[in-house]
Amino acid sequence: MTATDNQETMGIDPYEKNWIRFAVTLLVVFMAAVTVAGFALGYQVPNKEARVDPTEIVNEGPFATPGVRQIGDNQFEAYIVARQFVFDPNTITLPAGATIDIYVTSPDLQHGFKITDTNVNMQIVPGQVSKLTYTFDQVGEYPVICHEYCGLGHAAMAGTVLVVAPGEFEGGSE
Numbered sequence: 690m691t692a693t694d695n696q697e698t699m700g701i702d703p704y705e706k707n708w709i710r711f712a713v714t715l716l717v718v719f720m721a722a723v724t725v726a727g728f729a730l731g732y733q734v735p736n737k738e739a740r741v742d743p744t745e746i747v748n749e750g751p752f753a754t755p756g757v758r759q760i761g762d763n764q765f766e767a768y769i770v771a772r773q774f775v776f777d778p779n780t781i782t783l784p785a786g787a788t789i790d791i792y793v794t795s796p797d798l799q800h801g802f803k804i805t806d807t808n809v810n811m812q813i814v815p816g817q818v819s820k821l822t823y824t825f826d827q828v829g830e831y832p833v834i835c836h837e838y839c840g841l842g843h844a845a846m847a848g849t850v851l852v853v854a855p856g857e858f859e860g861g862s863e
């Protein structure tokens with residue numbers, strides 16, 4: 690066996706080499722995309738905050754009285770029940786600059802909870818509490834949508850976060 694023979698049998702076909710390069714490039718691109726989303730764009734994943742009995746949330750715990758509560762100077766928390774086909778409370782009013790911990794759960798089936806123009810985007814699963822925190826710096830109206838098909842009324846399942854100037858702020862939720 691000569692050196693030339695050896696190269697022919699052991700070497701990688703140029704065509705295959707290009708595909709390997711392509712696959713490695715894709716991995717690098719995907720890794721960069723995840724890194725940029727996570728650190729530069731503030732992509733956040735809701736954690737499994739707590740487990741609840743979906744049949745009992747209307748009777749006990751903070752979801753029995755859903756709404757927004759002020760817990761500090763500019764700190765708020767919201768307990769929101771997502772069910773066919775409403776969010777309860779449906780409208781959340783906050784002063785600009787407020788930081789809010791948002792807890793959402795469902796008593797019936799899966800829903801979505803996405804606040805437009807923010808990085809708040811959660812999957813709402815019965816029996817599980819999803820939580821994300823967000824600071825609303827800009828005055829405005831932020832539509833909230835359910836992005837998980839949940840039945841005939843799914844398309845109409847929407848709410849609002851209303852962020853007003855701090856001087857105009859009077860209360861939490863409707």
Ligand code: CUA
Pocket residue numbers: 772773774799800801835836837838839840842843844846
């Ligand atoms: Cu709730 Cu779609």
